[in-house]
Amino acid sequence: MAALLHRPGGASRRPRRTAPENILGWLVLAVLSVLVGLPLLLVLAQGVAPGLGLAPDWSLRPELLGEILRRPLWQASLVNSLTLATGAMVLGGVLGTGLALLRHTVSFPGARLLDAAAWALLVSPSFVLAQGWVLFASPSGVAVSTLGLDVSHLVFSPGGLIVIMGLIKYPFAYLAASAALHWDDGSYRQAAALSGARPWTVLRTVRVPLLTPAVVSGAVLVFVDVLGDFGLPAALSAAYHYPTLPYSIYASVRQSPVSFALGGVLSFYLVLIIAAALLVYFRALRSSRYDFLTGRARRTEPPPARWPWLWSGVTGLVLLVAFGLPLGTSLQVSLSRTLHGGPVPGNLTLEHYAEVLSSGSRMLEGMGHSLSVALGAAVLTTVLGFLVGVVLTFTRFRARFLIDMAGTVALAVPGIVLAVGYIFLWNQPVLASAGLALYGQPVLLVLAGTAAALPVAVRLQLGALAQVPDSLLSAAGLSGARLATRLRTVLVPLVAPALVSAFAAVLASGIFDLAAATMLAPPSYTTLPVEILLEYDRGRYGYATAGAVLSSLLVLALAAASTILGRRLLGGAQPSGRRT
């Protein structure tokens, strides 16, 4: 018993000045500054001071920003981007909100498929979806060969692209509106009805005002994501000339003649527009805090629909067009000898798959590279996301708002801009002389992947962390456990499912990270997205789509395996009943 009587903690007679929570906070902030802050600052700086740190003769040239009014390509990129983003925002916003209202107003067979489809679309790489659309609509594409329809002039027009982007990105609006409707407290509506309001008045005076902020924020997310999307222009580039800001940024840095100034200026405008959109977004979010999540609000199951099969049909149609059409096209092309041959037995083949899987295939090599990069990024992102979540949720670290901001910025800044920032940062001769010349090294892909995926990982974990009462950690502290022990023994086991989901999500999306791979991969380092795009641009559609289909299957298998494995490993550690 005597050994149990030892006095805790040495003989320090004065309190300690720096709490471990603060050390963790500064550490996280430092890592975020390198991953997100510095690259972004350098991009903005290059807009007004091209060559900053990269060339010996750089100078401050703010007049470059005005060039956008004179140079036709810059102007076209800006106008095209704004047109596309605004159009997709309206279309995606209406489609997403409408589907969310349908999903949460009546129940009908297959309603849950809408949720699944939204998530599936959200994690699908947009360049693969866009390639599917191009293969479907091009004059020699699947629409003509299979359906006998020439829709190329409809699709390859600004309006057609808006429809494609609206269909790819509507899930943002759907999920935002769903989140608000999911917790829709029926008592608000019942109170209005008992006050004598008719259904239409209830909709107008209670439901719509409560929903508006969510609809606005969802639409803004569509706008921001379309504005920064690199997948569609990359997939389109061979078929239809429609320069957008991300594509012109890519071209300025990766195609000769290389112009960092152009990349800097266009990135500057892109970030500026996104920042303005985000202001709207946050204003909308702030006004949506009507205590949707009071203890009383509960998930409501909507009443059965009067014409359930009508709504099932609508759902099926939306899924068919948004999801089935591009992916089905890719699948069909991957199984066809020729694109124009159509779905006839003589045109069916597995040769593309055999070629992808043959030893020494570059696609296979790229898959391996992309997989290891994504694995590295997934591990880093999960750990970093967890620590960010811990600092945001459980500490009073003074600079928390900066960490929060870095997370949001990383969410909004397009991958292509972040990648340009990485070039600007890691190309600095200063770093090279310090032995930190990471540019041209695969590890830079891991870092860029981490920065790009961090917001998703943080958001996936914040929800779980918020459910852990503060007192569980305080109790461990008072039992003598230090911060690292508290996190390891209490927090990690409790939020492990969220850690596993974050890992799986980052892994799945990281394999297809086109922007980072295009911009940062060394020439000799084949990556999956670049290889798919390259073969596609060469017209080897069957091979490219076979690679995409196989990689999708691989990603699905990996995500499922890590989820199952994670659950099994954690099986014994998870609380079986209610939390105390």
Place this chain on the structure above:
Amino acid sequence: MTDQRHTAPLLLRGLGMRYGGGPRVLHGIDTEVAAGSTLAVLGPSGCGKSTLLRLVAGLELPGEGEVLLGDRVLSDPGAAVPPELRGMGMVFQDYALWPHLRVRDVIGYGLRHGVHRTTAAERGSRVAELVEFLHLEGLEDRRPAELSGGQQQRVAIARALATRPRLLLFDEPLSNLDSQLRGEMREELAVLLRRLGTTALYVTHDVSEALALADRVLVLHEGRAVQEAPPEEVFGRPASGWVASLAGFSSRIAPDALAVEDGRGVAAVAGGRLVGRYCGEDAAGGSEAAVYLHPDAVRLGEGPEALRGTVVSSVFEGRHHRLRVRLGAAGTVLLHSASPHRPGDAVSLSVAADGAVMFGRTQTSLGSTRAAQKQTPGPQERHRDALHR
């Protein structure tokens, strides 16, 4: 289980605190908890008592003042020994039992991780000792969700004791229990604290817990200490009308006159007179005479000095009827009656001397005000009474 050698006095010196730029939640708290004794911090929600506890535990930094345990400074402005190095045990309001661990691992946690780590054998024997001490036999392999409220509460206490803390902290540990279990656990805790002989700080809003468990009671009001005294004194001689209300003297009436006769307070109220303890001027300010009555001390019944009033409302509460009686302009009084009454009934009341405390300006003698006055409610009061019916 008693371990007097290992306990220490707790000293708080001028402890103050505000969150961010907000208003102060604690103002200059000074107190000493003698080694081995229990101090209850009593006050309504929002009075700063939980903040005080968190400051002592090291979960918050004080804005001013110091926390000392024995001769060791634990907190001063801007700095604090982290909780894990303080050698304290705490029983949380929500128990904070880790849902992923089994009872034996919850209790043994501090002996396995961190600064109190010991060998597995020692941990095993300490856990077994605590399991027996807190009657948790057979529950060692359960998870918290598989325990009843009372069992969870005992596991939380066992965990707090496991590392042999020099100070025990209790944050309203009974507030999550239903009223019957709360009574039982209050008794158990009182016995436990006496047996342990560890210095303890017990935060509660429930006056009966504070009175039952503590050697001394510190009453907090809006972040300030308004009284610190043994429980009997807080109940018998509250420092102010506010403390009296908190201690259960829930009816405040304004007497026609107040005097001190033979060391006792005497008040003329509603045509009669009542005797009680005179506690001086109200420490919270205000020299106006006021009498606070405990509902258990008020009885229905005639007598030469009975107070006369009118029933305002009567609510059946099972064992008794809860009556509210208006004593003319003096105010209303709560009492428990065995028989029902109807609003408007005229009744006579007597008050036991230990159920009345008095504050404010006194006269040398009650004199002429003792004469009975006819009590008829004015039009305003009649209207108010009608609302109660």
